[in-house]
Amino acid sequence: MSPANRTSPAGRTTPGPARRLLPRATRFLRHRRRVLVRLGGWSLLESAQTFLVGYGVAQALDRGFLAGSTGTGLVWLAVAAAATVAGGLAVRGVFRGLADLVEPLRDGLLRHVVTRALHGAVAAPARADSSSVSRLTHQTELARDSFAGLVLVLRSFVFTAAGALAGLASLHPLLLLVVVPPLVLGLLLFTATLVPMAARQRDFLDADEALSTRYGAVAAGLRDIVACGAERRTAGEAEALVATEVGAARSLARWAAARTMALGVAGHLPIVLLLLAIPWLLDRGLTAGALLGALTYLTQSLLPALRTLMSALGAAGTRLLVILDRLVGADPPRRSAPAAEEPAAPVPAAPVRSAAGSRVELRSVTFAYGPGAQPVLREVDLTVEPGEHLVVVGPSGIGKSTLAAVVAGLLVPGRGEVLVDGAPPLAAGRSAGELARRRVLIPQQAYVFTGTLRENLLYLCPDDRPGDRPGDSPVTGPGEDGPEERMAASVAAVGLGPLAARLGGLDAVVDPAALSQGERQLIALGRAHLSPAPLVLLDEATCHLDPQAEARAERAFADRPGTLVVIAHRISSAHRADRVLVMDGARATAGSHRELLERSPLYRDLVGRWHTGRDGGPTARPGRESTPA
Numbered sequence: 001m002s003p004a005n006r007t008s009p010a011g012r013t014t015p016g017p018a019r020r021l022l023p024r025a026t027r028f029l030r031h032r033r034r035v036l037v038r039l040g041g042w043s044l045l046e047s048a049q050t051f052l053v054g055y056g057v058a059q060a061l062d063r064g065f066l067a068g069s070t071g072t073g074l075v076w077l078a079v080a081a082a083a084t085v086a087g088g089l090a091v092r093g094v095f096r097g098l099a100d101l102v103e104p105l106r107d108g109l110l111r112h113v114v115t116r117a118l119h120g121a122v123a124a125p126a127r128a129d130s131s132s133v134s135r136l137t138h139q140t141e142l143a144r145d146s147f148a149g150l151v152l153v154l155r156s157f158v159f160t161a162a163g164a165l166a167g168l169a170s171l172h173p174l175l176l177l178v179v180v181p182p183l184v185l186g187l188l189l190f191t192a193t194l195v196p197m198a199a200r201q202r203d204f205l206d207a208d209e210a211l212s213t214r215y216g217a218v219a220a221g222l223r224d225i226v227a228c229g230a231e232r233r234t235a236g237e238a239e240a241l242v243a244t245e246v247g248a249a250r251s252l253a254r255w256a257a258a259r260t261m262a263l264g265v266a267g268h269l270p271i272v273l274l275l276l277a278i279p280w281l282l283d284r285g286l287t288a289g290a291l292l293g294a295l296t297y298l299t300q301s302l303l304p305a306l307r308t309l310m311s312a313l314g315a316a317g318t319r320l321l322v323i324l325d326r327l328v329g330a331d332p333p334r335r336s337a338p339a340a341e342e343p344a345a346p347v348p349a350a351p352v353r354s355a356a357g358s359r360v361e362l363r364s365v366t367f368a369y370g371p372g373a374q375p376v377l378r379e380v381d382l383t384v385e386p387g388e389h390l391v392v393v394g395p396s397g398i399g400k401s402t403l404a405a406v407v408a409g410l411l412v413p414g415r416g417e418v419l420v421d422g423a424p425p426l427a428a429g430r431s432a433g434e435l436a437r438r439r440v441l442i443p444q445q446a447y448v449f450t451g452t453l454r455e456n457l458l459y460l461c462p463d464d465r466p467g468d469r470p471g472d473s474p475v476t477g478p479g480e481d482g483p484e485e486r487m488a489a490s491v492a493a494v495g496l497g498p499l500a501a502r503l504g505g506l507d508a509v510v511d512p513a514a515l516s517q518g519e520r521q522l523i524a525l526g527r528a529h530l531s532p533a534p535l536v537l538l539d540e541a542t543c544h545l546d547p548q549a550e551a552r553a554e555r556a557f558a559d560r561p562g563t564l565v566v567i568a569h570r571i572s573s574a575h576r577a578d579r580v581l582v583m584d585g586a587r588a589t590a591g592s593h594r595e596l597l598e599r600s601p602l603y604r605d606l607v608g609r610w611h612t613g614r615d616g617g618p619t620a621r622p623g624r625e626s627t628p629a
Contacts, residue, residue, distance in 0.1 A: 028105065035100045039151075042093035043159040049083040050163030050301050051170075056080030058171055058293025066288060094155070098148055106144040109327050113140065139323050146320035153312040160305040164297040171290040178277050179270040179298065186266020190310055193258050200252040202325075207245035214241055217447070217512060225447055237449065259310055267306040271298050357563035358421050358439065358535040360384040360407055365416035367399075367406055376402045377413070380588050382581065386534075389564045390590075391574045393606055394583035400567045401443070403583070404539045407565065408441040420535060436460055440533040442541035446524035448515065454506040456523050457487055460531035490530040493556035495549055496522050518544035525553050529560055536560070539567040547572065571607055582606075 029036065056079045064073020168175040218225065218234055225234050274294060281291065362382040368375040376399040384390050392400050405411040406418055409425025418424060420439065440460060448456055461483070487506070491497055499519055500506060512520065521544050528536055536557055542550040547570060554576055557564050566573055574580045574593050582589045584602045596603040 028108075032101060032104070035097055039094060039097045039101070039155060042091075042097060043155050045086060046091065046094070046156065047159035047163035047166075049086055050160050050297075051167045052083035053080045053300065054164065054167040054293045054297040055170060056083065057296045058287075058289040060289070061292055062287045062289030094152070098151060101151060102144055102148045105147055106140060109140045109143055109324075113327060139327060143320060143323045143327065146323070149312055150320060153308050157305045157309040160301050164301045167297050168294055171293050172281070172286050174281060174284060174286065175274075175290070175294050178273050178281075179294070179302075182269040182273060183266050183302070186262050186264070186269065186306075189265055190259060190262035190313075193255055193262060194313060197252070197255045197259065200248065200255055204245065204248040204252050207241065207248045211238070211241045211245055213513060214238055233449065263307060263310045266310075267303045271295070271303070274298065357386040357388070357561065359386050359419075360535065360563065360565070361417075361419040362407070363417040363419070365406060365413045365418060367402060367411060367413045375414075377406065380416070382588065382590065384563055384565065386563055387561065389558050389566070389576070389578045390581060391566045391568045391577035391579070392581045392583065393568045393574060393603065395602075395606070398583045400583060401539050404441060404443075404537045404565065404567055407535075408439055408537055409435055410441070436533070437531075438533055439535035439537065440528045440531045441537040441539065442521075442524050442528050444540040444543055446517075446520045446541065448510060448512045448520045448523050450512060451510060452507050453500055453503055453510050453523070454487070456510055457490070457506070457527050457530055458483070460527055460533065487530060490526050490556075493559070494522060494525045494529050495552045495556075496526045499523075516544070518546075518549075521545060522549075522553075525556075529556055534562045535565075536562060537565045537567075551576075574607075 056076045060073040060076035060080070064070065064076055165176065165180070168179060214237065218238065225231060274291075278291060360383070362380050365377055365380045366375050367377040380403070392403060394400050402411065406413055407420070407425070409418075409420075425435065425439065437460070449459075491500055491506075499522055500508075503510065510523070515523075521541060525538075525541060528538075528541075538554075538557065542553050545553065550570065551572060554566065554573060557566075558576060566577065568574055577593070579590050580593055580596055580603070582596060582600050582603045584600075589596065589600050589603075591599060597607065
């Protein structure tokens with residue numbers, strides 16, 4: 001199939017970017033006929049300059065210096081020099097006319113990008129395209145500059161070639177017989193490379209964007225990746241994307257080599273043929289001046305114009321085609337109105353687990369991000385009993401997420417001791433996979449990898465994954481429900497069922513980029529709920545869910561056997577907890593919601609902010625520190 005067209009998933013052949021953009025380009029140019037005529041007029045002056053330079057050199061030699069008339073030769077050289085000055089004035093006029101062609105293009109692109117981004121954001125607020133910023137700034141400027149360069153280059157080549165060929169014909173028609181065939185052949189070869197070059201350029205840009213998107217997702221979900229022990233899988237996915245981009249770059253380089261060969265045929269071969277044909281041309285009446293004029297046309301006019309044309313069209317041209325297709329291509333589909341939500345089905349009972357949960361102890365724990373930094377955690381003492389539900393609250397930057405990372409074993413305290421079931425989280429010889437089976441941490445930016453929904457949910461259940469050896473987990477004992485029953489219970493418990501149905505079931509392939517942040521959080525919550533880990537740490541893991549969905553998810557984890565630590569997003573989380581830990585920097589105070597309202601001024605202040613909306617609304621979050629993962 002031609003690279004100009006692509007096949008859609010439904011099997012239909014869709015037009016390539018050149019065909020999609022052609023109607024828009026035709027309308028744009030048709031509305032600017034006067035500008036094009038003005039550019040053509042100035043370009044004719046440039047064409048005359050090209051003609052006079054070569055013709056003047058030939059006449060200076062034949063009628064002047066070789067004929068013994070030095071004055072005549074100098075006059076013809078002065079004519080060639082004057083033509084060069086006139087060409088400079090023509091270029092000045094060309095640039096003035098160019099602004100009237102390029103700036104309207106840029107303004108139209110800006111309007112289109114803004115309109116498209118606003119429509120997309122209104123239709124699907126959760127999936128608003130953040131790449132619009134790049135399109136509005138970087139890509140529109142690239143399109144503007146590339147378009148201006150291409151107009152200059154194409155105009156210059158057409159009129160320069162016309163002037164040079166007219167000059168060759170005026171010197172002797174046989175010169176055209178030597179020069180035109182290789183010139184036409186090289187141009188045809190070059191033209192044949194344009195469409196494949198554009199396709200390879202698009203493949204390279206797609207691969208580069210996919211790699212950048214993957215790295216961004218990995219950076220956002222780094223804590224989750226480490227907590228899940230998914231480093232090897234994540235690295236494998238990134239390596240596959242790197243290999244794809246390397247392959248696209250090599251293919252692009254091969255077509256660039258073909259473009260260089262076309263330049264050699266069109267630009268250098270005529271010169272070689274002219275030199276080889278000198279005896280034949282002299283026998284047929286060509287003068288030395290005509291030969292020198294022909295070489296002047298080829299080396300000083302045609303070859304530079306060809307080199308500039310092929311370089312611009314091969315690089316800037318294909319880039320402009322791809323960028324314009326991205327900027328003004330098919331509009332994003334409008335999201336239809338969501339269907340009315342069905343009444344919630346009865347929630348199956350959570351999987352029965354034999355263990356009550358992990359015991360967590362922090363003994364005088366102090367942690368700072370660097371030797372000279374102020375401690376984020378200072379002499380924290382805390383005990384969380386097996387099966388307890390603890391909620392952590394505090395002002396922004398106080399260390400709540402840092403506390404979760406220390407308990408999870410992702411950060412090592414500078415002083416003090418962290419024990420989970422009597423042993424440090426990072427006990428000697430404990431692998432990342434084993435650590436993931438003992439505790440699960442879901443941060444605010446949930447990580448979902450490309451794969452089926454089933455694979456995402458079972459990632460922390462190695463005994464239930466296809467191909468893995470079955471065995472007893474630290475929480476789930478023998479003789480209990482099978483993996484399908486446990487998965488169905490977890491999906492229903494956290495409210496993942498409607499999303500799973502919309503995606504096409506558990507075996508549907510998940511595209512993380514197509515999911516909203518709340519949908520990614522639901523999948524991560526289902527993975528954590530299904531995991532055999534007796535300790536669950538939710539670090540604002542429900543912040544992108546609505547209050548009802550958040551309450552359902554937290555109830556599911558509260559009913560799930562095991563120990564639960566929640567970094568709070570709404571005050572309702574504190575109401576559902578067994579105990580609340582208030583962090584205020586100087587000390588950490590724990591107690592029930594009612595006890596802390598009496599004992600902790602900071603907790604009363606936080607509750608007041610939540611309820612009165614002083615931090616952004618009736619359910620405003622009290623803040624979250626911005627610390628390294």
